[in-house]
């Protein structure tokens with residue numbers, strides 16, 4: 001691998017792939033077309049993107065095979081519990097996608113309803129390191145059964161009494177007659193940096209890419225709001241605008257009682273926010289996405 005090109009490891013296919021691809025695209029990275037390639041070069045910057053299985057990403061980065069990686073915190077911490085060099089990896093930034101929780105769950109209306117009930121029981125999981133750490137911290141002795149996937153079927157098949165697995169909507173748990181009773185970890189995709197990244201000749205590219213990633217993340221829920229506000233209710237309307245400290249207030253030609261307000265809102269704008277604004281007298285409310293942001 002060229003020392004002057006930055007390397008970034010991302011998941012080849014799966015739940016992290018789409019978010020990683022979207023982030024790169026929004027950050028202006030143009031990847032050269034290559035069908036089923038393990039490595040794709042960026043056409044417009046000295047960057048190579050390596051497509052691998054997510055479990056391999058922390059170790060690829062920790063060993064210096066790649067400078068950076070995009071991986072779920074769940075996999076990062078699980079691997080960190082097994083490999084000291086992974087435990088030393090630096091998390092550069094959270095990326096705001098692939099949000100899920102690692103949870104303990106057991107059959108509906110069974111005898112396991114809280115963590116203490118796990119003593120002497122069996123727990124199936126793809127995350128033995130994280131599960132073990134959680135149980136040890138609480139002084140509970142239980143047998144951990146490692147599985148590669150489809151963990152939710154384990155109790156029904158008589159393989160384990162409980163499970164420790166990822167949950168997002170909860171649909172998979174429900175479909176398998178399971179109920180969660182404890183959260184072990186809250187996880188999302190993160191950007192990790194390896195020990196050799198700083199020495200790479202393309203460290204400047206990394207700086208630029210990280211700044212762009214942070215811009216993409218910040219602009220995701222940031223919205224630009226335009227509205228007309230009665231002058232005498234301006235303070236009330238400003239207080240409703242989510243995460244906006246300095247809106248622009250402009251005159252409207254021919255109107256003395258109403259002003260135009262332009263605001264960048266850094267927190268989520270819901271339908272209920274618009275209803276509140278309308279209730280405070282705002283009219284002609286427009287909410288627009290922001291494509292790019294740089295501080």
Ligand SMILES: Nc1ncnc2c1ncn2[C@@H]1O[C@H](COP(=O)(O)OP(=O)(O)OP(=O)(O)O)[C@@H](O)[C@H]1O
Nearest residue numbers: 011014015016053054055072075098099100166168
């Ligand atoms: N239901 C979910 N909702 C949101 N994020 C999830 C969900 N399930 C998993 N994730 C996140 O996405 C990551 C990848 O999940 P995926 O199911 O694609 O993994 P995998 O099958 O182990 O993939 P690979 O073949 O790369 O090893 C998980 O480690 C987790 O961080």
Ligand SMILES: O=P(O)(O)OC[C@H]1O[C@H](OP(=O)(O)OP(=O)(O)O)[C@H](O)[C@@H]1O
Nearest residue numbers: 015149150166167168169170171172173
């Ligand atoms: O709470 P839910 O929204 O139902 O999501 C949870 C499921 O999603 C993940 O599996 P995935 O669908 O990625 O399949 P996999 O087991 O093959 O990785 C996870 O392992 C759960 O099984």
Ligand SMILES: [Mg+2]
Nearest residue numbers: 053054055056
């Ligand atoms: Mg995996």
